[in-house]
Amino acid sequence: MAEIAPAGSDLLIVSSSPHLKTRETTQRLMGDVLIGLAPAAGVAAWLFGMRALGVMFAAVASAVLAEHAVAVLGKRKTTVNDLSAAITGLLVAFNIPPSVPLWLPVIGSAFAVLVVKVMFGGLGGNFLNPALAARALLLAAWPVHMTNWVRPFDMVATATPLATLVPKGVAGLPLPSYLDMLIGRIPGSLGETSALALLIGGIYLLWRKVIDWHIPVGFIGTVAIMTWIFGPQGLGTGDPIAHVLAGGLILGAFFMATDYTTSPVTPKGRLVMGIGCGILTVLIRLWGGYPEGVSYSILLMNVATPLIDRVTEPRRFGLVKKA
Amino acid sequence: MATGKSFRGGIHPLYSKESTEGKPIIDAAPPKTVVIPLHQHTGAPCEPLVKAGDTVYLGQLIGSSQAFVSAPVHASVSGKVVAIDSRPHPAMGVSLAVVIESDGQDTPDPSLAGAGSLEALSPDDLRKIIREAGIVGLGGAAFPTSVKVTPPKDKPIEVVLLNGAECEPFLTADHRVMLEETNDILLGLRALARACGASRGLVAIEDNKPDAVDAMRRAIEAGAAGDLDVKIVLLHTKYPQGSEKQLVWACTQREVPSGGLPLDVGVVVNNVATAGAVARAITAGTPLYERVVTVTGSAVAKPANLRVRIGTSFADLIEQCGGLSKQAGKVISGGPMMGIAQATLDVPVTKGTSGILCLSRDETPADVVGPCLKCGRCVEGCPMHLAPLWIAAYGERGMHEEAERLGAMDCVECGCCSYICPARRPLVQAIRLSKGEITARRRQQAAQAAAASK
Numbered sequence: 001m002a003e004i005a006p007a008g009s010d011l012l013i014v015s016s017s018p019h020l021k022t023r024e025t026t027q028r029l030m031g032d033v034l035i036g037l038a039p040a041a042g043v044a045a046w047l048f049g050m051r052a053l054g055v056m057f058a059a060v061a062s063a064v065l066a067e068h069a070v071a072v073l074g075k076r077k078t079t080v081n082d083l084s085a086a087i088t089g090l091l092v093a094f095n096i097p098p099s100v101p102l103w104l105p106v107i108g109s110a111f112a113v114l115v116v117k118v119m120f121g122g123l124g125g126n127f128l129n130p131a132l133a134a135r136a137l138l139l140a141a142w143p144v145h146m147t148n149w150v151r152p153f154d155m156v157a158t159a160t161p162l163a164t165l166v167p168k169g170v171a172g173l174p175l176p177s178y179l180d181m182l183i184g185r186i187p188g189s190l191g192e193t194s195a196l197a198l199l200i201g202g203i204y205l206l207w208r209k210v211i212d213w214h215i216p217v218g219f220i221g222t223v224a225i226m227t228w229i230f231g232p233q234g235l236g237t238g239d240p241i242a243h244v245l246a247g248g249l250i251l252g253a254f255f256m257a258t259d260y261t262t263s264p265v266t267p268k269g270r271l272v273m274g275i276g277c278g279i280l281t282v283l284i285r286l287w288g289g290y291p292e293g294v295s296y297s298i299l300l301m302n303v304a305t306p307l308i309d310r311v312t313e314p315r316r317f318g319l320v321k322k323a
Numbered sequence: 324m325a326t327g328k329s330f331r332g333g334i335h336p337l338y339s340k341e342s343t344e345g346k347p348i349i350d351a352a353p354p355k356t357v358v359i360p361l362h363q364h365t366g367a368p369c370e371p372l373v374k375a376g377d378t379v380y381l382g383q384l385i386g387s388s389q390a391f392v393s394a395p396v397h398a399s400v401s402g403k404v405v406a407i408d409s410r411p412h413p414a415m416g417v418s419l420a421v422v423i424e425s426d427g428q429d430t431p432d433p434s435l436a437g438a439g440s441l442e443a444l445s446p447d448d449l450r451k452i453i454r455e456a457g458i459v460g461l462g463g464a465a466f467p468t469s470v471k472v473t474p475p476k477d478k479p480i481e482v483v484l485l486n487g488a489e490c491e492p493f494l495t496a497d498h499r500v501m502l503e504e505t506n507d508i509l510l511g512l513r514a515l516a517r518a519c520g521a522s523r524g525l526v527a528i529e530d531n532k533p534d535a536v537d538a539m540r541r542a543i544e545a546g547a548a549g550d551l552d553v554k555i556v557l558l559h560t561k562y563p564q565g566s567e568k569q570l571v572w573a574c575t576q577r578e579v580p581s582g583g584l585p586l587d588v589g590v591v592v593n594n595v596a597t598a599g600a601v602a603r604a605i606t607a608g609t610p611l612y613e614r615v616v617t618v619t620g621s622a623v624a625k626p627a628n629l630r631v632r633i634g635t636s637f638a639d640l641i642e643q644c645g646g647l648s649k650q651a652g653k654v655i656s657g658g659p660m661m662g663i664a665q666a667t668l669d670v671p672v673t674k675g676t677s678g679i680l681c682l683s684r685d686e687t688p689a690d691v692v693g694p695c696l697k698c699g700r701c702v703e704g705c706p707m708h709l710a711p712l713w714i715a716a717y718g719e720r721g722m723h724e725e726a727e728r729l730g731a732m733d734c735v736e737c738g739c740c741s742y743i744c745p746a747r748r749p750l751v752q753a754i755r756l757s758k759g760e761i762t763a764r765r766r767q768q769a770a771q772a773a774a775a776s777k
Contacts (some may be wrong), residue, residue: 011651019664020336026746029696124695265699266702316707318707
């Protein structure tokens with residue numbers, strides 16, 4: 001039972017409207033992303049064991065410590081509580097082979113946080129996806145480590161399914177079964193192999209309204225359609241299911257391209273970005289030199305995002321288009 | 324009955340109307356003193372027509388202005404004028420006000436009288452009655468109603484649309500008025516239509532008020548709308564459905580142009596309670612000296628819908644509702660989305676006060692502002708289809724021309740953007756500041772242009 005104070009109390013808070021806010025906060029959104037990534041992280045630990053756990057831990061620790069150190073050195077309040085550094089670290093880990101030496105994700109995460117994010121203003125300031133930009137750096141600097149793909153469980157070096165799928169890949173390799181590709185029992189980057197785990201996480205994010213469908217559907221849909229059309233034996237002979245399940249497409253479409261800061265602010269803009277990512281991914285996979293195009297296509301569309309935003313500006317209510 | 328087309332944007336907050344929506348309106352205890360601001364409407368403030376020491380009747384004219392956009396004010400009690408001085412105002416900081424000590428008699432002004440039947444009154448007669456009764460929009464903006472039903476000759480009015488949406492959470496005053504003053508509302512609608520030349524009327528009600536919809540429908544069927552073509556529009560419940568431009572669009576699919584008014588698309592919008600006040604001005608000559616106020620919120624013990632004399636202090640009303648709890652955080656004039664937080668309870672209820680919302684400290688935590696993630700939720704929520712993140716960013720950096728170019732002046736300050744921002748950025752506040760700067764600059768340019776052309 002509330003105690004009654006005399007009217008005219010001088011303890012009133014005065015601030016601007018609105019006086020009601022949604023319960024959602026930046027931290028909760030980031031927390032949901034971590035939950036969405038959890039299934040894939042769990043599958044990675046199952047497939048690649050202690051190596052995977054080590055890489056994930058090293059990447060996350062490096063990212064969080066880097067961001068925290070910057071705050072401490074700059075005598076500012078730490079920002080690691082918003083969980084975005086942890087996510088960046090985990091995504092760095094997801095995008096590299098599990099076989100890498102542990103100093104590699106440490107460098108990758110530090111670069112992602114310090115250069116790509118903090119130097120451009122911190123959360124909300126980066127113009128490239130930090131984890132993907134870090135991956136690009138790592139691939140350029142240490143190409144051998146970054147392409148040392150290993151099989152799950154016995155960690156024997158082999159090629160990824162994409163090597164079989166793409167025209168310029170390794171000839172004669174058998175494609176793994178769709179089931180193996182769905183579950184993740186294939187070589188690949190640490191977090192990209194299990195389509196199923198990633199889809200579960202992706203659907204969780206959609207359900208929680210952390211992301212909307214426009215980027216994933218635009219991206220994956222475009223890749224599926226284009227890879228089916230431009231098949232190896234002529235038009236309409238492609239294997240869209242394999243292309244969708246292989247490589248980093250599902251990881252990229254649900255967790256990387258959807259990063260708020262580096263994607264358009266309107267649903268229409270996001271659809272444009274998704275389709276653009278799809279087109280670029282297919283261009284690289286089918287006609288480019290690399291077997292995987294997802295990370296570069298996202299980075300290129302990140303850069304295009306301000307332009308997409310300008311072109312897809314919502315029509316203001318009541319604004320009559322001048323003839 | 325038609326169903327309104329829901330506008331794009333908006334939010335679905337918790338409406339929290341359960342504590343008062345079932346409570347019939349009760350008269351607030353007669354106030355001992357009333358403080359009646361001379362500026363409680365959009366437009367020019369009134370000049371006082373009385374002085375300290377004067378005796379006044381209930382409903383007596385105590386202030387007026389010659390300006391076109393203005394409305395006179397009347398005594399809300401009978402008694403003696405004790406002072407005319409500057410007093411705190413719930414929306415304008417301070418205002419010159421007439422302070423009257425009540426004699427408890429409610430002696431009515433003998434000159435007040437009904438005007439007879441509606442059919443005998445011309446549009447000019449009606450506008451004069453509405454003006455002289457001091458009627459302003461009771462939805463909150465307090466725009467002088469007589470001005471609203473005096474459209475320019477080149478902008479004919481086809482529809483009078485009554486706003487029964489009451490989309491702000493917590494507020495239930497309009498809901499109760501629709502249930503308890505249904506016939507007055509429809510008579511007022513007929514009068515407003517006659518005054519501005521409209522050929523039909525619409526009464527728009529959100530679907531979270533099915534009893535009000537029902538009451539209105541029965542009243543129309545029983546003939547309370549006379550021979551005016553009146554239809555009810557059932558609105559999808561969403562905030563801010565009651566915002567004028569969104570309401571016009573939902574009911575007529577006409578888009579009020581940027582910088583324009585509903586009259587630009589042949590519509591006049593009035594709050595349902597305003598229509599009720601118009602009816603009483605015609606039938607009994609009653610000027611606007613009281614209104615229904617919802618006193619509610621978790622920090623007040625006995626929430627209620629009160630019929631309040633203009634000028635009664637917030638303190639008196641909160642006291643009547645069980646007093647303010649020790650955990651009170653904010654006392655808001657209006658609703659939680661657009662209401663104004665008060666610094667003192669010694670402010671009077673004005674014609675625009677729709678609610679007194681007492682929120683606890685737990686409900687009003689100090690927000691830690693984070694960086695903009697560019698998540699786009701504000702863009703999705705904006706009913707005016709603006710991009711608040713960019714406008715606020717420009718506003719914060721003093722780049723008001725860019726903010727104007729992106730549509731800052733179209734912002735209706737509904738608060739959807741700030742509500743939905745996960746980073747708790749003060750978007751509405753930044754845009755409001757920018758709008759102020761833009762308005763000041765425009766005024767300055769207009770003054771310079773006027774001076775240059777001399």
